[in-house]
Amino acid sequence: MLGMNKKDTALMIVVAILALGAPILLNPFPTESAMAQFNAGYPDLMQRFAIFGIFAIGFNILFGLTGYLSFGHAAFLGVGSYSVVWMYKLLDYNVIWGLPLAIATAGIFALLIGFISLRRSGIYFSILTLAFAQMSFNLAYSVLTPITNGETGLQVYTEDPQVLLGANEANAPHLFGLVMNQSSKLSMGGWEFTFNNGYYFCAVILMLMFYLAIRIFRSPFGMMLRAIKSNNTRMAYTGLNPRPYALAAFVISGMYAGLAGGLMAAMDPLAGAERMQWTASGEVVLMTILGGTGTLIGPVLGAGFIKYFENIFSKINDNILHGWFSFLPDGLEDFVVFIIHPFIGKGWHLTLGILFMLVVIFLPGGLVEGGQRIKKLITSKKDDDSNTAKTEPAE
Amino acid sequence: MGILEVKDVGKRFGGLQALSDVNLSVKENTVHAIIGPNGAGKSTLLNCLVGKLIPDTGSVMFDGQSVLGRKPYEINQMGISRVFQTPEIFADLSVMENMMIPCFAKRDGSFRMHAIENMHNEKDIVEKAEAMLEDMNMADKKEMHAASMSRGDKRRLEIGMCLAQEPRLLLLDEPTAGMARADTNNTIDLLKQIADERDITIAIIEHDMHVVFSLANRITVLAQGTPLVEDDPENIRGNPKVREAYLGETA
Numbered sequence: 001m002l003g004m005n006k007k008d009t010a011l012m013i014v015v016a017i018l019a020l021g022a023p024i025l026l027n028p029f030p031t032e033s034a035m036a037q038f039n040a041g042y043p044d045l046m047q048r049f050a051i052f053g054i055f056a057i058g059f060n061i062l063f064g065l066t067g068y069l070s071f072g073h074a075a076f077l078g079v080g081s082y083s084v085v086w087m088y089k090l091l092d093y094n095v096i097w098g099l100p101l102a103i104a105t106a107g108i109f110a111l112l113i114g115f116i117s118l119r120r121s122g123i124y125f126s127i128l129t130l131a132f133a134q135m136s137f138n139l140a141y142s143v144l145t146p147i148t149n150g151e152t153g154l155q156v157y158t159e160d161p162q163v164l165l166g167a168n169e170a171n172a173p174h175l176f177g178l179v180m181n182q183s184s185k186l187s188m189g190g191w192e193f194t195f196n197n198g199y200y201f202c203a204v205i206l207m208l209m210f211y212l213a214i215r216i217f218r219s220p221f222g223m224m225l226r227a228i229k230s231n232n233t234r235m236a237y238t239g240l241n242p243r244p245y246a247l248a249a250f251v252i253s254g255m256y257a258g259l260a261g262g263l264m265a266a267m268d269p270l271a272g273a274e275r276m277q278w279t280a281s282g283e284v285v286l287m288t289i290l291g292g293t294g295t296l297i298g299p300v301l302g303a304g305f306i307k308y309f310e311n312i313f314s315k316i317n318d319n320i321l322h323g324w325f326s327f328l329p330d331g332l333e334d335f336v337v338f339i340i341h342p343f344i345g346k347g348w349h350l351t352l353g354i355l356f357m358l359v360v361i362f363l364p365g366g367l368v369e370g371g372q373r374i375k376k377l378i379t380s381k382k383d384d385d386s387n388t389a390k391t392e393p394a395e
Numbered sequence: 396m397g398i399l400e401v402k403d404v405g406k407r408f409g410g411l412q413a414l415s416d417v418n419l420s421v422k423e424n425t426v427h428a429i430i431g432p433n434g435a436g437k438s439t440l441l442n443c444l445v446g447k448l449i450p451d452t453g454s455v456m457f458d459g460q461s462v463l464g465r466k467p468y469e470i471n472q473m474g475i476s477r478v479f480q481t482p483e484i485f486a487d488l489s490v491m492e493n494m495m496i497p498c499f500a501k502r503d504g505s506f507r508m509h510a511i512e513n514m515h516n517e518k519d520i521v522e523k524a525e526a527m528l529e530d531m532n533m534a535d536k537k538e539m540h541a542a543s544m545s546r547g548d549k550r551r552l553e554i555g556m557c558l559a560q561e562p563r564l565l566l567l568d569e570p571t572a573g574m575a576r577a578d579t580n581n582t583i584d585l586l587k588q589i590a591d592e593r594d595i596t597i598a599i600i601e602h603d604m605h606v607v608f609s610l611a612n613r614i615t616v617l618a619q620g621t622p623l624v625e626d627d628p629e630n631i632r633g634n635p636k637v638r639e640a641y642l643g644e645t646a
Contacts, residue, residue: 003513212511215510215511215513216510216511218513218514219509219510219511219512219513219514220495220499220507220509220512220514220517220520221507221508221509221510221512222510223488223492223495223496223514224496224499226485226487226488226492227485227488227492227496229487230485230486230487230488231483231484231485231486233479233483234483234484234485234556235468235496236466236467236468236471237445237467237468237471237476237477237479237483238468238471238496238497238500238556238560239468239471239472239497239500239501239504239505239560240468240496240500240505240506241466241468241505241506244506245506248508248510252510
């Protein structure tokens with residue numbers, strides 16, 4: 001279907017179901033129950049799942065296929081955000097102007113940074129991209145204040161021109177009147193589901209971008225990118241110039257990042273320099289590796305996993321812990337809470353770090369490899385069952 | 396006038412004169428062997444032909460055009476393919492993909508942005524790659540991971556990949572180094588077949604005299620960075636200068 005083989009079509013359908021059903025699937029616990037704090041089906045978090053999913057899919061096209069590890073992709077994220085907010089300021093709140101611009105400017109930035117950085121490979125390439133991203137961050141933070149509004153962050157003011165702004169137009173980001181921060185709620189029994197316009201906008205784009213990634217992975221171009229990762233020498237002695245291939249991959253992944261950054265500003269009309277900081281670049285590397293480098297679905301899973309932990313673990317505090325362990329005797333309860341304390345709330349990074357270490361050591365292929373192992377375990381067990389089932393009648 | 400003309404080539408690495416006054420002419424549709432003891436400059440010479448090194452002096456002409464200053468991929472696109480001493484293949488890709496890549500390189504040149512084309516629509520490439528695998532007796536290994544093949548098979552695949560580009564000159568750098576006798580003989584047979592059946596010139600650097608005398612119709616002996624003699628195999632065998640270069644002073 002649509003130029004995809006059976007397996008990819010199945011994967012695409014799974015992603016579509018997950019993306020479209022997320023508001024329900026991520027809200028398994030009734031609102032009043034004690035487990036409700038583990039629900040992730042609220043707009044803000046779901047938007048982040050989709051946006052960082054797009055970011056990681058794009059990053060994986062570079063890192064997963066060519067093996068070039070960029071530590072500077074956050075720069076493109078920031079460029080995308082600034083582009084969109086500028087379109088709000090100059091034209092109006094319709095995101096249709098900003099998003100194409102976000103992709104284009106991020107593409108131009110990626111072309112410049114990639115052209116220089118790709119003269120080196122391995123660790124030197126990584127360091128060059130990191131340097132460029134930090135330069136961009138510092139420029140945005142200080143020198144380029146007229147464009148980026150420095151540490152305050154870029155936002156829309158009432159005195160901005162907004163030349164296209166109509167009389168009845170919404171005063172928040174929208175797509176031809178479909179306002180991003182509006183939601184409809186559905187209450188069923190103890191459950192409440194929120195269907196947010198902004199989330200669905202992101203989800204549709206995520207599906208499109210996922211489809212595009214499948215096509216790139218399976219194209220001759222994708223094969224050339226894997227060839228670069230596999231053996232650059234053979235590549236050159238087969239009459240192929242590796243550099244434009246790597247540069248094209250770099251630009252494509254930069255444009256994905258620009259789109260993700262643009263969507264951030266489409267959900268919340270702000271753009272700050274901190275979006276370009278190296279921690280943001282590092283985060284997408286973690287997402288990709290955690291999910292499964294070079295796999296199609298891995299980066300999306302990794303992005304969801306990290307964003308879930310960031311939002312859920314960081315909300316757990318000592319009071320909640322005391323509630324959980326109140327069945328224990330007093331002294332023991334305090335002790336258990338004391339042990340767990342560093343891993344929750346602001347300490348969620350510690351939990352993430354440990355999980356990341358465990359995944360890298362025991363599941364080098366990331367969450368995808370974990371899934372494959374479980375699948376293998378189940379199918380081999382089934383085979384055993386069917387074998388015994390077959391032999392039993394014979395006996 | 397040969398298809399490959401090397402004139403007065405010299406190359407110096409610091410204090411070491413690796414090559415000096417190398418003159419070599421490889422005639423079209425021959426198998427030309429370049430032999431010589433260790434350190435004679437065989438590999439340096441080869442690297443000068445494919446663009447990995449640029450000689451300090453002299454000229455290298457392929458089919459009337461200079462290759463000097465061109466990048467390896469450009470020289471490859473001119474029609475020179477190289478087989479390495481240790482097989483250089485795309486180890487992480489399948490055997491079929493390994494074979495398709497040179498087919499794409501031949502058809503589309505050094506770069507083409509075919510990012511959303513579907514592989515199934517590239518019928519000519521698939522057919523050509525399959526035919527080439529058939530020729531190399533590897534059709535049954537099509538779906539295999541290239542890394543998991545035996546060394547002999549990797550060598551076969553690499554030669555097949557070079558042939559898929561339809562080069563006019565095939566350069567081989569000690570293609571049987573480190574191989575078992577049976578694999579060596581298989582490789583000799585394969586190369587013989589290629590030389591007989593295809594419109595191709597082969598230049599081979601080799602240590603193993605058995606391989607050289609089974610294949611070559613012309614031999615150049617290199618010693619201390621300079622050609623000692625160039626002659627037919629029968630005359631090389633009995634040449635006292637060659638014996639001296641290989642075995643040291645004549646007894």
